[in-house]
Amino acid sequence: MARLSSPTFVGRASELERLRHALDLASDHRPTTRLVAGDAGIGKTRLMTEFVSGARTSGAQVLIGDCLQLGETGLPYAPFVGAFRPLLRSLSPRRLDEIIGPGRAELSHLFPDLGPPSGGRAGGGSPGARPEQARLFEVVFGILRRLSDDAPVVLVLEDLHWADSSTRDLLRFLVRNAREARMLFIGTYRSDELHRRHPLRPLLAELQRLEGVDDIELGAFGAEELAEQLAGITGELPHPELVSAVLSRSGGNPFFAEELMAAGEAGLALPRSLRDTLDDRVRHLEGEAQRVLRIASVAGARVDHAILAEVAELPAPILTEAVREAVEHHLLVPTAPEEIPGYRFRHALLQEVVYDELLPNERTQLHAAFAVSLERRAMGDPHDRAGVAAQLAHHWLLAHDLERALPATLGAGRAAAAAFAYPEAQAFLERSLELWAKVAPELLPAGIDRTVILEEAAEAAALAGDPRRSIDLVRSALAQTDPVREPMRAGVLQHRLAWYLNESGDWQSGVIAMERAVALIPIDPPTHERARVVADLAHSLMVRSRFSESMALAEAALAISRTVGATLAETRALTALGLDLACRSDLERGIPLLRDGYELALRHGDPQAIFLTAVALGWALDEAARHEEALEVARSTRDRLREMGAEARFGGQLGSKMGRALFEMGRWDEAERILDATIAGGPTRYAMRWLLSNRIQLYTARGQLGRARRDLLTYEALGERLVGPDPDLIRARRAELAVISGEPTAARGIIAETLARLVEPDLDTEARRLILTGLRAEADEADAARGAGATEREAVAIARAGQLEHQMQRHVTRVREVASQPGPPITADLLMASALASRARGEADVPAWEASVVALRVLGRPYELARALAHLAAMACVARRREDGASALAEAHAIAVELGARPLREEIESLARRARIGLEGVDTADDAADRLGLTAREREVLTLLAHGRSNRQIGDTLFMAESTAGVHVSHILGKLGVTRRTEAAALAHRLGLFQLS
Incomplete structure (x- = not known):
């Protein structure tokens, strides 16, 4: 048959040069991503072939994987499996160990021949212990990073419009985390496939906002390029009329042009449509070749030779000749030597046309035959458990054999969950529930319980980020569970419901569900389930500031945990108990318990437990003004989790903790660098909220109010709060921003509303922060009212300041009732409250400010110290203690300058001008x-x-x-x-x- 495609690379010179430039950037440790878009047949694959050839010649390591179309769900991680399999098979055992690193168990979920995988199915663990999808992502990234140490790595993922959700998540992770790595990521997709709600659109929009990401859009050929293409096909200069006719019919699409030429070799008798063209091409084959092509189309864009042989049931020589004819007619293309032997359709459009021509009964029979062949081969050692399971479910469904489709679909869901492909797991498991209702009861597989499928689907939905659906599913499971006959089962389901409600932001309903779980799970004998649910209820009540109830439950959970050896529940109980004490300002007793829980988690080795106990301990250390210790806990924990491959999941929150500690210590430049780098690294939504909250505080103190407001908008744009800082904390940030912005009335409203929300404001540590911010707002308002002669406004501000001062005194009194010894932060806050209240009253209470300064020096919080020193200086000047005022003002100014606290510095310099006090480096002349x-x-x-x-x-x-x-x-x-x-x-x-x- 005559040549079908041009042997020379036509056009696309600028696009090819942009890809080569991207590789140059990646080679220089500047990771780059290129998203190549174009209509079907426009030449994306041809461009990739040309670029990849040059990249390999230059010494780059190129990995290529295709996304495969398989129903609505897709094959989990299909392009990554396709890209990595040839690489892993080509490495020696020693080099394989070096490249994989410590992640063999996780990678075994995708490549079973690497060894036994780490276990689990959706719903198999406690709802608080999330399976490590993030760990798998870290392992994949680690492989690419180690490969890039030797040479630049190019990862090409083709046909992203067919990508499954887990593939999209992994690509997002890689692009965001490839800082300074020698990596180039290329994704191709059909732009004509992206309807308004296509799932690829949000990922494209997100990636396109990142530095180093660029789009390459392939357009249609013009007449000149098309003439060059036709010359390459025919071997001679094409007649202008032919060029014009092909251009008109093909619209400048290179693939369409090739097919039109193949169908109209005799001259200008071109078919009317592409479908007519492809149909004619297939009809020119001999009978067996046509049959083999139809069989291959049922497999999709690619088919393994062994399975094709089983389904075709042809003698080997006949099958070989039939396939050879399809290859020679440029309809099938053999797979590469390093791949599993098989064939690909030359273009996906060709596979679609051939498949559409099958008769309904023909499709049903062939899908059943493929399913039988896959089942037979899966009994051995499948190369891709999740992929094979998904194909089985797909073929049995399209074979309309629901009795077999049900267990196959359930198996696909469980295999996807085991591979951490949670969105795919959810889809398959929910499809299993649909099939359950369609299969006759007597034909249902033995040993399958519908409530178990509901539970597994609920957990997969939660892990896929769909807590509302997980709530509906687990409630369905509860509705089918008799709490009298199965109290343990009902209690476990209520426990899961509580977690999902909490993750949806419905904490109140979550507490109710957790209380029901505690009531259902039997007390005797003690069990791991009982220990965990009591510990979790203690933690939930602590979060809601119900400290007294929480303490009692935490102590009970601690006893049960130690009786049955439930280590994770013990860490949870220790954390809840320690936080109960710390939140009630009993830091002396709370911190040792939190450290015990942290050290127990480190010994046990569970990444989530390590993270949660570290965050709790770090928070308490910060509250105790032990910022160096808090910083060290965050740093050492991040290092430990990095070694465990869990940094991606938890590193963002730990970066936030480090930023807060550095802020309190006055190391603001370091704090900003860490917060900026962690935010730029693409943290989880959980971490992003904390990071933004801490950066808002930093920007506000530095007077970068525009940036603070932008971060506040970003925070709000994250949508409904599923996890992250309590709303009270972000309200406190808004109040601080209002005070710095000179809007005390706005701050007053925010603080009054937030204090009213606290369950135990007399004990909650957040209350002290809010009270102090409120007192600053009232003092500013009183000052402004006095200056304007607005006596009524002044009286209102003084009265509100008095109420807040009384609230602080009541808080400290209650703390003294429950705490062994209130720590220095509480004393400092009480003294500051007293001083601010005196300022609101217009009193020059120098001793009050002197006492506040002494207390703040003990804490090592330079920003708070500088603010107190500035007020001390003002009061000293009023009291005619000029030398004392000048000394305090000079120290405050030096601190403000070093920190970069512009609003405070300007306030100090204004005070210096009014009081006629000289400051080093400040020119007050006009x-x-x-x-x-x-x-x-x-x-x-x-x-x-x-x-x-x-x-x-x-x-x-x-x-x-x-x-x-x-x-x-x-x-x-x-x-x-x-x-x-x-x-x-x-x-x-x-x-x-x-x-x-």
């Missing part, structure tokens, strides 16, 4: 004022005068007598040549002598 004969002091007086302040108010603000202020006003009027205060203000405005703040 050239414009000098030119007009105004002294710096007179300009300050003029600014206040323009605000409508009286002489007395000017004197109070600038720490001078009312008569002195009057003298300054008289001098100013004379220098400006006016007789009235309003004229002076108007003239100052016109001349731009000052800016209203």
Whole structure:
């Protein structure tokens, strides 16, 4: 048969150059991603073939995998299995161990010949212990990273429009985490397949926002390129009429042009449509070749030779000749030597056309034959358990054999769950439930319980990020479970329901479900299930600030856990008990318990337990102002989890903990670097909320209010809170931002609402933070009201400040009732509250601020110390203790400058100008004022005068007598040549002598 495709690479020169440039960037440790889009047949694969050839010649390691179309679900991780299998088979045992690293067990889920996989099915573990999909992702990334140590790695994933959800998640993870690695990721997809709700669209939108990611859109050939293509096919310069006719019919699509030429070799008698063209091509085959092609189409875009032989039932020589004819007619293409022997359709469109031409009964019979062949071969050692199981389910479903489709689909769901492909597991398991209702009861497989499938589907849904569906599924399982006959089973299901409700953000219903689980699971004999559910209820109540109830349950869970040897439940109980004490400000007793839980988790080796206990311990250490210890716990835990391959799942939260500790210690540049790098690394939504919350605090303190508000919008754009910081914390951040922005009234409303939400505000540590922010807002409001002569506003602010001060005193009193010894942070907060309340009342209470400064020095929180020193300086100046004020102001200024706390620095410098105190490196002279004969002091007086302040108010603000202020006003009027205060203000405005703040 004549040549079908051009032997020369036609067009696409700029696109090819962009891919080569991307490889150059990746080779220079600048990981890059290119997304190649175009209609079917536009030349994506041809472009990849050309690029890959050059990349391999240059020394790059190229891995290529195809996404396969298989029903609505897809084959879990299909392109990664296809890309990695030839590589792993080509390595020596020693090199294989080096490349795989510590992840052999996880990788065995995809490649069973590597050894026994780590176990589990959806629903098999406790709802709090999530199977390690993140661990599998880390293993895959580790392989690529180790490969890239030798040479740049190019990973090509073709036909992403058919990618399963787990493949999309893994690609997202790799692109986000390939910082400084020599990696180039290329994904191709059909742009004409992407309808408005196509699941690939959100991933494309997310990736396209990342640095190093770019799109390459392939357009249709023009007349010149098409003429070059036709010349390559025919071996001679094409007639212009032929070029015009092919261009008109093909629309410049290279594949369509090739097929049109193959069908119309005699001249210009071109078929009317592509389908006609492909039909004609198939009909030109001999009978057996046509039959083999039809059989192959049932397998999809690719078919293994061994399975094709079994289904075709042809003698080997006849089968060989039939396949050879299809290959020679450019309909089938043999797989590469390093792949499993088989064939691919030259183009997916060809497979679709051939399959569509099958008669209904023919399809049913062939799908059944493929299923039987797959079952027979799966009894040995399948190369891809999850993939084979998915194909079995697909073929039995299309064979309309529901009795066999049910166990096959259930098996596919369990295999997908074992491979951590949770969205696919959910889809298969829910399909099993649909089939259950369609199969006659007497034909249902023995040993399969519908409530177990519901439980497994619920867990898969939760792991796939669909907690609402998991709630519906587990409630269905509960409805079919008799709590009287099966109290343990009903209790376990209620336990799962509680977890899913918590993950959906419905904590109140979660607590109710957890209480029902505790009531159902028998007390005697003690069991692991009882230990876990009691410990989890204790933790849930602690989160809701029901500390007294939580403590009692935590102590009970601790006893049960130690009786039955339930280590994970013991760590949970220790954490709940330690947090109960720490949240009630009994840090002296709480921290040792939290450290015991952390060390127990480290010995047990469960990544999630290590993470949860580390976060709890770090939080308590921060509350105790032991920030160096908190920082070390976060760093060492991150290192440990990295060794275990769990950094991707938990590293973001630990980065947030490090950022908070560094902020409190005054190491703001380090804090910002860690927070920025962790956010850029693509953390989980769980971690992203904490990271943003901490960065909002940092931006607010630095006066980067625009950035703080953008992060707040990003936080809100994450959608409904499933996990992450409690809403009270983000409200506290909003209040802090309002105070810094000069909006005390807004802050007042936020704080009042949030304090009212706390279950035990007299013991909750969050209450102290909110009270102090509220007192700052009221003090600012009182100051502003006094300056404006608004006595009613001032009285309201003073009254609210008094209420908040009383609330802080009540808090500390209650803490002393339950805590062995309230720590330095509580003492410091109480003293700060007292000082802020005095400021709100307009009192120059120097001793109160001196006491606050002494307490804050003990804590080692420089930002809080600088704020207290600034207020101490102001009060000292009012009290005519100028030297003390100057000393405090100089220290506060030095700290603010070092931190980069711009609002605080500007406040200090403004105070220095008003009090006429010199600060190192600060120029308070005003050239414009000098030119007009105004002294710096007179300009300050003029600014206040323009605000409508009286002489007395000017004197109070600038720490001078009312008569002195009057003298300054008289001098100013004379220098400006006016007789009235309003004229002076108007003239100052016109001349731009000052800016209203």
